[in-house]
Amino acid sequence: MSIEFIPYGHVTTPEGFVAGAVCAGMYASGPKAGQPDLGILFSQRECASAGVLTTNLVRSAPVYVNEKRLPAGNLRGAVTNSGNANAPFGNAGIAEAEEMAALAARHAGVPPEQFAVCSTGVTGVVLPIDKVRAAIPGITLSREGGPDFARAIMTTDTRPKQAAVAVTEGGRLLFRVGGCCKGSGMIHPNMATMLAYMTADAAVEPGYLQRLTKKVADATFNMVTVDGDTSCSDTLLVFANGAAGGETIREVDPAASLLEEAFMAVATRLARELARDGEGARHLIAVNVSGAATLGEARQLARTVALSSLVKTAVAGNDPNWGRILVAAGRAGVRLDPAKASVSLQGVPLFRNGGVVPFDEDDVHGRMKADEVAIDIDLALGDGRATAWGCDLTTDYVHINADYRT
């Protein structure tokens, strides 16, 4: 059995999924004006669905709508716009979100309850539903539409983020898993929003699909941090339609581990791309923790270090500042003994067993100029392992978020 990335794979690479996008005119100016900003992703067959929504108590209107629809586990599509998060934070916006879902469902030919809805962009303003009404009929859904959908959901992302894998056995295709996402983008000084969509043409038991979705999100999207500001719109939606044939996969089946591995592969790639394209980022930072007392503590530690402003600025300056890494680790709220801990940067040990390891500073400084910077922390306490992905903190991040809107 093998799991392999499909070159240029995307969210409609799995069989039976179609997508499309159109310009609804959500952007009056800027690089996205006149570009697609409204897209639909749809399964041509009945399918199992699952999702994970933001844990923020302040939520955009679409989150309330999706929350009601996810438990049924039978969503077939999602409609998404960029340029406006439909997050007025009162009771407003809900009717608009529901209408947007209904318009997309009618266009696709399914009941409104089978559509999810997402919006991303500026907050504080109710979605201009008239633009959605006018634009939806113009969306053409096709197997080739995945990349258009991935572009439509971008805000200030510098590039679309998409991937797909094929799972084969003895040369025979078992199923495919695809996905796309958008990251922290500001179209206006406002908050980052993470939206991700994953598709599979395997048939999956709906209850298991939900547990799998949570597990995948915890190990991948939830391990990405750009600035620590959880959005009011964060959403991961997963669809599995069985178009590839084969038995319905349940949690107890041998095929479940293969399915999980395929989802993890796609989600990990998307998560890394989210971090790499963080606002103002010039480096992807991967913080690999091993030897933590538990998995939870490994994740907590990895996220804390990846989010540390002092670690992020050190990476921006290609500075092998192991002291900042260690001190960020010390405040992570996890069990840690500095006398046992080790820290490496780009594979070079800098601190080991409680003592500094002499190293060639110019050499490590040079190695840190790579696109990706790996920080390895071993606590030598237990079996907990985790990776978090972040990005460096540059003056561009400040410019993007501090320059007063005109």
Next chain:
Amino acid sequence: MSIEFIPYGHVTTPEGFVAGAVCAGMYASGPKAGQPDLGILFSQRECASAGVLTTNLVRSAPVYVNEKRLPAGNLRGAVTNSGNANAPFGNAGIAEAEEMAALAARHAGVPPEQFAVCSTGVTGVVLPIDKVRAAIPGITLSREGGPDFARAIMTTDTRPKQAAVAVTEGGRLLFRVGGCCKGSGMIHPNMATMLAYMTADAAVEPGYLQRLTKKVADATFNMVTVDGDTSCSDTLLVFANGAAGGETIREVDPAASLLEEAFMAVATRLARELARDGEGARHLIAVNVSGAATLGEARQLARTVALSSLVKTAVAGNDPNWGRILVAAGRAGVRLDPAKASVSLQGVPLFRNGGVVPFDEDDVHGRMKADEVAIDIDLALGDGRATAWGCDLTTDYVHINADYRT
């Protein structure tokens, strides 16, 4: 009874305290080269002492020494250097910290166990104790030495931070409380360190002084956030020597509330100055939370908002971005109902009872150009109130911490 700030008051304004500083040569270059970098603060009388130390599990060597000495409650002084944090993070550095305390104690004429020791500056390097040995005898201790001490402990702080209050009753002086501190400074790309010292010439029962110290720290210094990176050296030391005369104040005495108020007044001023002088800061941000379910939740919420990168960059851009404030509040991990919450900026209501309040954006943008920006959040859930102090996130913060050391 009244509590009033003393113009130009400082850490040796209370009776019976002396201080002094000298240049030990900790800085080879930069603005502090040739400036005082080693200071002693000393009580000429026996006194009660208390302290609060960093909660970081990765700690500088002086923290280990102070941790052993604080429980006795009879410290009489502290010796402090800037330019080197004596934080090699192994077992190294402890002997140097102990010797530094012993040298200062001998110079002051008391047993070594009655001295605390603090170091702040670059990490990863053992303190050059030979420089301390040579410099200590040159320190002259005097009533006027408080400001010299406050300057000696600075790293890249742009100014000393000091204050004192007089507590009077019917025109008669009861006692004075003074203090000084240093904030987030980088002499080298490295971590921020908070050191604070407070003195009182009231007599205070030692056990109560420790509880008071913890209470004051929780409401003031622990509510300051510059970049979320808890240091390995954070230390607050408090001395109360009874030189003003009067009965020893115990927790049950009526004078205790007066003492607490005086300590809170000085510590609050110092905490605000720490935030105002945060690295690269152009605005002090005060986040005032009311109506939280509990005091703990109010503090948690205030700190979360003050630390939010998106709120900090919005303040840097004078941007009345109430959406970012609300969304940061939503992820604070405290009980919150957006339909009840209100947000004001510089006293102008922007969001109330779950809805946007129309406001003059240019007006609020203009008001945000003030040195200090007040964010008021009312959750309308309970009686929890708290204030956190932070600063805006500017490109200067990134420059200070990302520019590779040469």
